[in-house]
Amino acid sequence: MNYLQEILNFEKLQELNRLAPGQARVWYVLMYLNNITGWQSWFTVASSTLEFRSGLSRQGVIKARNELKQLGYIDFKTNGRSATSYHMKPLTQGSVQPSLQDSLHDSLQGGVQGGVQTSSALYKQNKTNQNTTSNSDSSPATRHKTQQKFADDSVEMQLAMYLFSKIKENNPDHKKLTDSQKQKWADNIRLMIQRDNRAPQKIKNMIDWCQADDFWKQNILSTAKLRKQYDMMAPKANAQWQSNQQRKRVYS
Template sequence: MNYLMQIRAFDDYRLYKQKLSAGQVSLWYTLMSINNKAGWSTWFTAANATLESLSGLSRSGIVKNRNVLKQLNLIDFSSNGRKATSYRVCVLYTSDSAQGSIQRSVQDSTQRSTQTSVQGSSALIKQNETKQNETDDDDAGITRANVIDKWTELWGFPNAIAMPEINEWLDALPADVVDFAITIAGEHQVKAAGSLKYMRAVIEGWQKRDISTLDQAKKAAEDHDRRMKSEHSGRKPTPAKETLPTWAQDTPEKPVSDGKLSPEQQAALDARIKKFKARRPEKEGAEA
């Protein structure tokens, strides 16, 4: 199965043929993910518990939505009693076999020279198709499938909400740029619950700054990290504000003393000193 052609055919099916519910879309993508892990076997098994965990659907939701998908010829399934149910994801795209048919016809009805010419043309067509596919993905070897695989490794297979947005990003930007954005999210240990929000912020930020190549994206990431490091290291600690304790504060009820005695306090102190001196001769005479 051609993974990318299957995904694109499914998107076209939803756009032009049949509107599907979120549960049906989620279950289809979940079965695609399991089929991928099974090596694209025609038939594969999947336990209901696994489908519940990956799709977010309940047991009854899985039963209901898989019946609809089967009626629409999008999947097929067969019960195995108490064992896990067997599934088959129907191929939605059509193989282009016209080229092979034309070549066989030419071989039967033309001379060897004509046949050689047709084969040369066929090789040129294949070469152009290969170049076109490489252009659709990116020049660095990163493909759409690589992007989906990296997302799956970090946060699980993209659900029905994430997959359309990922396709939009891949249509607007080279695959290696989107792949690098996922790498940044992984380095910052973004959790699955916040992955889509984080990726939106990164991609939209780059698009606003007209960043469309991997080199530009890497430079923007380096500039951001350098700026954040500079702001963090240059931030000075806020000095503690020194205040007088309550007992030393100047209030109307208790003004701060300037060290001088009032006339009344000075008179009282003088009286005490005089009284003390008057008593000293008496004590000295008693001791003699």
């Protein structure tokens, strides 16, 4: 295996299929250790070594390596109490699977405007149909709300499920959402886009930030909470983003 070529291939893949920072750190550490072993097809690494070199917790290492395996970057086999065996897969374009985050990113970049316009049109149509039905009905009026349906590939539903996936990462035992709850979660995203004028990409960025923050990840457990607390979280999120940008300029 060509060390330099694999790193170049890895960086090219990041342009299309960007990994989370923890995943990338674990991959780089494994590549370095595989190089030390003389590029053995399978090599063993203790979890404590990965934790130390990556800076991640034990749970963070386990999560990152599982995701790298699912995406096609590596393979591994646990050996009971002994060190885990790893195999680095040669990287080429198309050799890895797109992640949920990149699927969402493509949707946001390619179909946000159309998705928002479509959902807005559907919402207005539903309201119009509801009013027509109510006015033409000769029986006594019953107060009810027409439930808007969001498709799985709509921007609203994708952002809602993206938040839920982050919540599940922080708490794997979190209960599943019913179909009705998914629709409500997506509708709150619609309100954020249409009424609060939040750009979908900014909503995604806030989801990433709040679910990485020790305090807010315990409090933002639904899209309703995300919408309610958005302005409360924004100053701290923006301050951290600006600080990160300054550090990048210093070290670049």
